[in-house]
Amino acid sequence: MCTGHLSRRGLLRGAGVAALTAGLAGSAAADPVPARPLSGPGATLRWLGVAGWELSMNGRRVLFDPYLSRMEYRLPGTSSIDERAPLAVRPDLVDRTITEAPELIMVSHGHWDHAADVPHLLTRFPAARVVCGRSTAFLFEASGVPRKRMIVVRGGENLDFGGLSVQVVPSLHSMTGDHAYLLPGELTDRPRRPRTLGELVEGETFAFQVSFGGAREVLLFGATNYAERELSGLTPDVLVASMTSWKPIHAYPARLVRALGSPPLTVASHHDDMITPLDSPDLPATVGTAGPAAFRAEVAAAGLVTKVHEPAHRKPFVV
Numbered sequence: 108m109c110t111g112h113l114s115r116r117g118l119l120r121g122a123g124v125a126a127l128t129a130g131l132a133g134s135a136a137a138d139p140v141p142a143r144p145l146s147g148p149g150a151t152l153r154w155l156g157v158a159g160w161e162l163s164m165n166g167r168r169v170l171f172d173p174y175l176s177r178m179e180y181r182l183p184g185t186s187s188i189d190e191r192a193p194l195a196v197r198p199d200l201v202d203r204t205i206t207e208a209p210e211l212i213m214v215s216h217g218h219w220d221h222a223a224d225v226p227h228l229l230t231r232f233p234a235a236r237v238v239c240g241r242s243t244a245f246l247f248e249a250s251g252v253p254r255k256r257m258i259v260v261r262g263g264e265n266l267d268f269g270g271l272s273v274q275v276v277p278s279l280h281s282m283t284g285d286h287a288y289l290l291p292g293e294l295t296d297r298p299r300r301p302r303t304l305g306e307l308v309e310g311e312t313f314a315f316q317v318s319f320g321g322a323r324e325v326l327l328f329g330a331t332n333y334a335e336r337e338l339s340g341l342t343p344d345v346l347v348a349s350m351t352s353w354k355p356i357h358a359y360p361a362r363l364v365r366a367l368g369s370p371p372l373t374v375a376s377h378h379d380d381m382i383t384p385l386d387s388p389d390l391p392a393t394v395g396t397a398g399p400a401a402f403r404a405e406v407a408a409a410g411l412v413t414k415v416h417e418p419a420h421r422k423p424f425v426v
């Protein structure tokens with residue numbers, strides 16, 4: 108077992124993990140014990156399905172990759188993406204789950220399962236703004252979103268909203284088994300209004316570290332990869348990690364956890380089937396358990412420590 112990586116901070120965080128383990132033992136909806144002995148009530152996280160999250164603390168509320176429409180994306184009889192599948196946004200499903208206004212919506216990249224519902228949400232919540240890359244901004248513009256509603260980022264920004272800050276981390280998308288990117292592409296001009304899933308190209312991919320006044324820092328990824336050097340200096344309390352297959356990526360869990368100084372809590376994300384409705388009794392069975400299990404095993408094998416939490420859809424928990 109390698110312990111050479113353990114800094115003093117890492118050891119202190121190890122103690123926090125034991126407390127977290129106790130806090131999470133009851134149920135997925137239980138309030139985990141805070142990662143460190145911090146004052147304040149903690150941040151509330153709620154999984155919206157796929158890679159989507161709602162975060163709130165001290166009366167501030169933000170969304171990350173909110174995708175509730177859960178539309179059919181497969182070519183019939185396969186698990187492959189049908190690029191010509193219609194963009195069938197379901198505002199009723201969005202509105203049923205997201206009832207309180209966010210001030211910000213962060214979008215990791217342009218794919219349908221991250222960006223498709225954002226134009227509707229911006230219409231529904233007229234004070235909200237979206238943080239996204241340039242290519243994704245062109246998609247939103249083509250969908251009728253005014254430029255003044257967008258904060259278009261390049262990666263590396265640390266945006267201050269007064270008591271809430273958002274650090275934009277240049278990142279990478281996950282890959283197929285043969286090391287290819289899915290629906291790649293980058294827009295340099297406004298396209299026609301998108302009508303199919305395939306028109307929502309990846310563009311740039313970012314992760315976002317949200318800080319609630321420095322009291323809680325939550326780092327969220329929307330895809331199963333990262334640029335390791337871009338994580339230098341980040342020590343989030345909570346890592347929200349994508350858990351689709353990382354077979355083509357070398358040592359995905361261990362490098363990630365090590366680069367972030369062993370976050371006390373890692374929360375699994377992007378590990379449901381993306382289609383089954385959120386109110387279906389079949390939903391829990393669609394959530395993958397192999398990803399989180401493999402993540403735990405690989406982190407432990409590398410001699411690292413982080414508590415891996417598998418959330419339930421729509422059930423808030425406090426960290």
Ligand SMILES: [Zn+2]
Binds near residue numbers: 218330
């Ligand atoms: Zn994607």
Ligand SMILES: [Zn+2]
Binds near residue numbers: 220221377
């Ligand atoms: Zn995705």
